[in-house]
Amino acid sequence: MNQTATKVFRFAGAVLVFSGMMTACTVFPRPEPPRVMDFPAPKSLQKSDISRPESLRIDTPFASEPFNSTRILSKPEPWEFQVYRGVRWRDTVPVVLRDMLTGAFRANAGFRDVATDTSPGNTDLTLATEITGFHSVSYGESTRVTIAVHGQLINNRSRAILCSDSFIVSAPAEDRGVEAVVQAFGSAGEDLAGQVIEWANACETRPDQSS
Numbered sequence: 001m002n003q004t005a006t007k008v009f010r011f012a013g014a015v016l017v018f019s020g021m022m023t024a025c026t027v028f029p030r031p032e033p034p035r036v037m038d039f040p041a042p043k044s045l046q047k048s049d050i051s052r053p054e055s056l057r058i059d060t061p062f063a064s065e066p067f068n069s070t071r072i073l074s075k076p077e078p079w080e081f082q083v084y085r086g087v088r089w090r091d092t093v094p095v096v097l098r099d100m101l102t103g104a105f106r107a108n109a110g111f112r113d114v115a116t117d118t119s120p121g122n123t124d125l126t127l128a129t130e131i132t133g134f135h136s137v138s139y140g141e142s143t144r145v146t147i148a149v150h151g152q153l154i155n156n157r158s159r160a161i162l163c164s165d166s167f168i169v170s171a172p173a174e175d176r177g178v179e180a181v182v183q184a185f186g187s188a189g190e191d192l193a194g195q196v197i198e199w200a201n202a203c204e205t206r207p208d209q210s211s
Contacts, residue, residue: 034086034087034088035086035087035088035178036087036088036089036090037072037087037088037089037090037178037182038089038096039089039090039096039097039099039100039185039186039189040182040183040185040186040187040189040190041100041103041104041186042100042103042104042107042186042189042190042193042194043190044190045104045107045190045193045194045197046108047107047108047109048108048109048110048197048201050110050201051109051110051111051112052110052111052112052201053112054111054112054123054124054205055111055112055113055114055115055123055124055125056105056111056113056114056115056123056124056125056126056200057114057115057116057117057119057123057125057126057127057156058098058101058102058105058114058115058116058117058126058127059098059116059117059126059127059128059129060094060095060098060116060117061094061097061098061128061129061130061131061149062094062128062129062130062131063092063093063094063130063131063134066081067093067094067131067132067133067134068092068093068094069092069093070088070089070090070091070092070093071083071084071088071089072084072087072088072089072178072181072182073134073135073136074135074136074138075136075137076137076138081135084178084181087178093131093134094131097131097134097147097149097189098116098117099116100189100193101127101129101193101196102114102115102116104193104194104197105193105197105200108197108201110197110200110201111125111200111201122156123156124156124157125153125154125155125156125162125205126153126154127151127152127153127154127196127200128152128154129149129150129151129152130149131147131148131149132148132149132150133146133147133148133149133168134146134147134148136173136181136184138176142172142173143172143173143175143176143180143181143184144170144171144172144173144184145170145171145172145173145181145184145185145187145188146168146169146188147169147170147185147188147189147192148166148167148168148169149166149167149192149196150164150165150166151164151165151166151167151196151199151200152164153200153203155205162203162204162205163199163200163203163204165199167192167195167196167199169188169189169191169192170188171184171185171187171188171191172184
């Protein structure tokens, strides 16, 4: 066999081996895409009796890792976070919390107008928040969800902080399953929205701070 024929046979053999490897790869199951969960919107918020004349912008909350992600977190130990596998929030935690608060403030109608930081328009006030907790915690056989934020209501003209406070809410999950945990997040979020709205509506704006 001449040298040219030898090279042809070697090339053909290599192609067959590579094709066999690719075919073998297809027998392994492909990983399922993660389930995508939405943050449940509050259901029982009451409309405010009095509407403030100011407009309000709700900024996307600040959050450091691991809260600045789409992962649904648990905290089995005070020093450790774990991730619920095969499931995630529809967007990052700061975005889903911002969207929930925006919908809640609009439903409450306590301010003349409510926008987010994606809006190009100007507003009188800004709600700035920082997330310090957004996870589930297990105690024996029971599981609870905790959401913790620090909030500031800021005058957009003077940049003065009119009011500031911290909020920590908790809600039990019926079981340890991710569906029950997500529902518990919804209950905790509704409690949080009610507290933040009541606090923001009661925050006084002095005449020299109004825009």
